[in-house]
Every structure is written in structure tokens, then in C-alpha cells.
Amino acid sequence: MNLDPSSSRAAGSPTTSPVFLDTGLPLFGNAGFKVRDLTPATVAFGRKELDLALWEMPGLQALREEFGAAQPLAGARIMGSLHMTIQTGVLIETLTHLGADVRWVSCNIFSTQDHAAAATVAGPRGTAQKPEGVPVFAWKGETLAEYWWCTLQALLWPDGTGPTLIVDDGGDATLLIHLGVEFEQRGETPDPKKGENEEHSIILALLAQVRAERGANFWRPFAAGVRGVSEETTTGVHRLIQRTEQGTLLFPAINVNDSVTKSKFDNLYGCRHSLVDAIMRATDVLLSGKKCLVAGYGDVGKGSAQSLRNQQARVAVTEVDPICALQACMSGHDVITVEDALNQGFDVYVTATGNKDILTARHMSQMKHNAIVCNIGHFDNEIDMAGLEEMRRNGEVEKIEIKPQVHEWRFTKTSHGPNGAPHSVIVLAEGRLVNLGCATGHPSLVMSASFTNQTLAQLDLQQNAEAYGKSVRVLPKHLDEKVARLHLHKFGANLTALSGDQAAYIGVPLDGPFKADAYRY
Numbered sequence: 001m002n003l004d005p006s007s008s009r010a011a012g013s014p015t016t017s018p019v020f021l022d023t024g025l026p027l028f029g030n031a032g033f034k035v036r037d038l039t040p041a042t043v044a045f046g047r048k049e050l051d052l053a054l055w056e057m058p059g060l061q062a063l064r065e066e067f068g069a070a071q072p073l074a075g076a077r078i079m080g081s082l083h084m085t086i087q088t089g090v091l092i093e094t095l096t097h098l099g100a101d102v103r104w105v106s107c108n109i110f111s112t113q114d115h116a117a118a119a120t121v122a123g124p125r126g127t128a129q130k131p132e133g134v135p136v137f138a139w140k141g142e143t144l145a146e147y148w149w150c151t152l153q154a155l156l157w158p159d160g161t162g163p164t165l166i167v168d169d170g171g172d173a174t175l176l177i178h179l180g181v182e183f184e185q186r187g188e189t190p191d192p193k194k195g196e197n198e199e200h201s202i203i204l205a206l207l208a209q210v211r212a213e214r215g216a217n218f219w220r221p222f223a224a225g226v227r228g229v230s231e232e233t234t235t236g237v238h239r240l241i242q243r244t245e246q247g248t249l250l251f252p253a254i255n256v257n258d259s260v261t262k263s264k265f266d267n268l269y270g271c272r273h274s275l276v277d278a279i280m281r282a283t284d285v286l287l288s289g290k291k292c293l294v295a296g297y298g299d300v301g302k303g304s305a306q307s308l309r310n311q312q313a314r315v316a317v318t319e320v321d322p323i324c325a326l327q328a329c330m331s332g333h334d335v336i337t338v339e340d341a342l343n344q345g346f347d348v349y350v351t352a353t354g355n356k357d358i359l360t361a362r363h364m365s366q367m368k369h370n371a372i373v374c375n376i377g378h379f380d381n382e383i384d385m386a387g388l389e390e391m392r393r394n395g396e397v398e399k400i401e402i403k404p405q406v407h408e409w410r411f412t413k414t415s416h417g418p419n420g421a422p423h424s425v426i427v428l429a430e431g432r433l434v435n436l437g438c439a440t441g442h443p444s445l446v447m448s449a450s451f452t453n454q455t456l457a458q459l460d461l462q463q464n465a466e467a468y469g470k471s472v473r474v475l476p477k478h479l480d481e482k483v484a485r486l487h488l489h490k491f492g493a494n495l496t497a498l499s500g501d502q503a504a505y506i507g508v509p510l511d512g513p514f515k516a517d518a519y520r521y
């Protein structure tokens with residue numbers, strides 16, 4: 001890691017805590033923050049982009065105006081694990097505007113925008129020399145060990161306490177706390193050698209070091225201080241629901257993803273914007289006329305298919321769910337299997353399932369020369385990156401960096417490349433979220449809807465967490481409608497008002513909610 005030493009400031013006393021794995025960073029070092037580049041130019045660039053983004057985020061502006069004076073988040077310690085982008089910077093500063101004490105980390109090793117991290121650390125009133133913002137632990141291109149080090153730092157307040165509330169995206173912060181508690185409850189010391197994969201071994205190593213340094217009763221009191229979590233994405237919500245089914249969820253959760261104004265907007269319209277943005281920034285390849293496969297036709301898959309089709313690509317879909325498959329047919333897509341796509345020589349493969357093992361290393365060994373492979377789902381196991389690494393160790397494929405987050409994987413034993421030579425595939429963002437690894441995620445206006453839901457969820461938890469028990473719930477529909485309402489003026493929309501007679505005729509209140517909970521939009 002090559003971080004400017006000035007980018008990390010010690011907020012507490014010097015430490016004797018051992019470093020964590022090969023990070024060179026002490027686990028309990030009390031670092032004030034850690035970002036790549038806290039130079040005045042980077043801070044100024046980030047601040048300008050934060051100001052521009054705020055104008056495109058009317059929902060967050062409105063919540064600042066509505067709640068700023070009352071300071072409803074005063075007393076809340078909020079830890080966030082969510083892509084440290086410019087739009088997230090606006091969310092963070094909205095939470096602090098409402099009174100919260102916030103610490104932040106990215107939820108993906110490639111998704112940080114370094115100028116966003118720098119400006120958020122400096123804060124609206126601080127400078128590079130005298131930062132007064134929020135402690136952020138994030139930089140683009142972390143190693144996995146650095147990523148988990150960052151996650152722990154964001155969880156630890158300098159006074160030794162932890163968060164009262166969490167904003168999670170994919171559930172990694174929630175996972176770390178739950179695993180820590182479970183090992184303590186079983187009286188078991190985590191053993192990195194028992195990791196199911198590289199990342200799991202790193203998590204176990206971190207938990208083992210926490211136990212060695214802080215003893216066998218660190219996580220239980222820590223978890224008891226967490227009043228609730230609001231979860232951003234489909235994959236994180238799946239994890240939470242599995243925990244409620246197993247009875248292991250430790251604190252209440254709000255499922256932000258399934259607010260209509262999140263999943264039917266961010267997942268759909270966000271990906272419609274950011275998928276081709278990422279492929280083009282990464283490869284500059286022409287998409288028109290190309291055969292593209294989208295695996296999974298849920299919200300993200302629908303947005304991804306639209307994104308590619310808007311470039312006049314020929315888009316086919318794979319699905320396991322007959323309803324989604326039928327939707328794809330009705331939208332004019334062929335529904336095929338990955339094997340069909342391989343036989344037909346597809347040019348681009350995008351995974352959007354939230355499932356694992358969608359594109360295996362064997363699949364990639366059969367793709368046409370220079371096929372582009374990327375994932376827009378949450379984790380890096382939709383594309384079998386571990387299998388490719390295994391083939392690399394066996395000398396069956398070479399990895400060549402074209403530029404960061406763009407790699408040619410050149411197979412050594414195939415013969416369907418140019419003139420009977422081996423072929424290559426181009427893998428983007430090392431199999432991780434391509435729109436955040438190779439581009440800058442979704443545009444501000446879409447993220448405004450998502451993050452207005454996040455802020456409302458944090459306000460709800462701050463007021464009501466204990467009443468919710470250890471459950472996963474969505475925000476009520478009137479708040480979903482409020483989020484939409486706060487964004488309509490940006491489009492010059494002129495909403496029709498129901499008459500009293502009309503409201504009575506269709507059986508809805510005059511001011512909403514306008515739909516029953518079962519309505520699917």
C-alpha cells in the first residue's frame with residue numbers, strides 16, 4: 001500500500017497493537033482516518049463535486065431542511081459501510097447535519113472515489129490541513145486485508161465505544177459483529193486456517209487478533225450497543241432474512257432495498273445508466289450490434305439489459321424464475337442458457353443474479369476471443385474468480401493487467417483464439433461490482449432516492465429501534481411515497497390531486513398511500 005503518511009492522523013495515544021496481516025497497520029491503532037490523498041487539490045475537487053451532487057439530490061436537501069434544526073440524530077453514533085462515492089459523501093453530511101456522529105468505510109475494495117473520501121474527511125468547514133469532517137477509512141484499490149482493517153476502524157470510536165446504528169450495504173459490518181459474537185458464545189478461537197476462501201480466512205484472522213488483544217468478551221457488549229441497522233442492497237437483505245429465519249439476528253434491521261423508491265429505481269434505472277458507463281470507461285469497445293448476455297432478470301438485470309439495448313446491442317437473458325423469464329420474453333429478449341451463449345459466440349457477459357457460480361472458469365475457457373466478462377451483482381463469486389486463480393496457479397491461464405480493474409486473462413491451452421492460438425477474455429473489476437469498480441456508480445439523482453430512504457430509516461431506528469425487536473422490516477408506504485414526492489419537482493412533474501369522490505371511489509386516502517402493500521409497481 002502506498003498511502004501518503006499525512007493521510008492518516010492519530011487521534012489517540014501511540015499504540016503497541018500488532019499490525020494486521022500484511023497491511024502494516026496496527027489493528028487497534030486509533031487512526032483518526034485513512035484515505036489515499038488528503039492534498040488541498042483533491043479535497044477541493046471532492047468538495048466541488050459534493051456541491052454539484054447536492055443540487056441533484058433533492059431528497060437529502062429536503063431532509064436537511066425539515067430536520068436540521070431539531071437534530072433528531074443527536075446522540076447517535078452511526079457507522080456506515082457503503083461505497084465511499086461523492087453521493088455517499090452527501091448522505092454522510094446529511095446524517096451529520098441531523099446531529100449524528102458518523103464513521104465510514106467502503107463496502108467494496110474498488111468502489112471508493114478518493115476525492116470523495118478526502119473531501120468528506122476535510123468536511124464542509126474544514127481543510128486538508130485541518131480536517132473537521134468525518135473519519136473515513138477507504139481508498140480505491142484496497143487489499144482484502146486492508147478492507148477488513150478499515151471495517152474494524154470504522155466500527156471503533158476513539159473512546160472505546162462502538163456504533164449505536166449501522167448503515168450497511170451487503171452486510172459486511174453486520175457480518176463481522178455477528179461472527180465475533182458467535183465465536184465468543186461458542187467459546188471458540190477463530191482459526192484462519194479454517195477459512196472457506198481467502199476473504200473468510202482474513203475475517204477469521206481479524207477476529208482471532210481482536211480476541212488475542214481484547215479478550216473473549218469484546219464483541220458481545222459491543223453488539224449490545226448496536227440498536228439497529230439499515231441495509232441498502234438485495235444481497236445484504238438476503239443475509240438478514242437468513243439470520244431472522246435462523247433466529248440469530250442480534251438487532252433490528254430496516255430493509256431499505258425493498259422500498260419501491262430504492263429497488264425499482266436504483267437497481268433498475270441506476271444500472272441502466274452505470275452498466276454501459278463502466279464497460280465503456282473500461283474498454284471503449286463498441287456495444288452496438290454485439291451479442292450481450294445478462295444473467296438474471298431481476299431489478300438489476302432489467303436495468304442492465306436496458307442499458308445494453310439502449311446501445312443497440314443484441315441482448316439475451318438467462319433466468320431460473322419463469323416469471324422473470326417471461327418478462328424478458330415480453331421485452332423482446334431471447335431467454336437462453338450460458339451454454340447457449342457460449343455456442344453462439346456472445347461478446348459480452350454480465351452477471352446480475354446475486355447468486356454464485358454463474359460464470360465458471362470452464363465457461364470462460366470456452367468464450368470467444370476477447371469476450372468481456374463483468375459482474376454487476378454484489379459479490380465476486382458470481383464470476384468464478386477463484387477458479388480462474390486456480391487455473392493460473394496450474395499454468396492454464398495468465399493474468400495481464402491492461403489498467404487497474406481491467407485484466408486480460410490469456411488461456412494457454414486453448415486454440416480458438418486468432419489463427420488457432422489461445423484465446424483471452426477481458427475481466428472487469430476483478431469480478432466485483434463493475435459499475436463501481438470501473439465507473440462511479442449510479443448518478444446523484446437516483447442515489448438521492450436511495451439515500452433519502454436510508455436517512456429516513458436511520459431516523460426511524462433512532463426513534464423506534466427497541467420497539468421493532470429482532471426483525472427485518474421495510475419503511476411504511478407513506479414514506480416511500482414521500483421519497484418519490486421529494487424528487488418530482490426535479491423533473492417538472494405536475495401531480496394530479498384526487499378529488500374526495502375519486503378517493504372514495506377507489507378506496508384510498510386523499511393524501512395516500514395510493515396503493516395497497518401488495519402492489520408491485
Ligand SMILES: NC(=O)c1ccc[n+]([C@@H]2O[C@H](COP(=O)([O-])OP(=O)(O)OC[C@H]3O[C@@H](n4cnc5c(N)ncnc54)[C@H](O)[C@@H]3O)[C@@H](O)[C@H]2O)c1
Binds near residue numbers: 266321
Ligand atoms: N451494481 C449495483 O449498483 C447494484 C445495485 C443494486 C443491487 N445490486 C446487487 O445486484 C444483485 C441483484 O439484485 P436484484 O435487486 O436485481 O435482485 P433480484 O432478486 O431482483 O434479481 C436477481 C435475479 O437473478 C435470478 N437468478 C438467480 N439465480 C440465477 C441463476 N443461476 N441464473 C440465472 N438467473 C438467476 C433470480 O431469479 C432473480 O430474478 C444483488 O447482489 C444486489 O445486491 C447491485
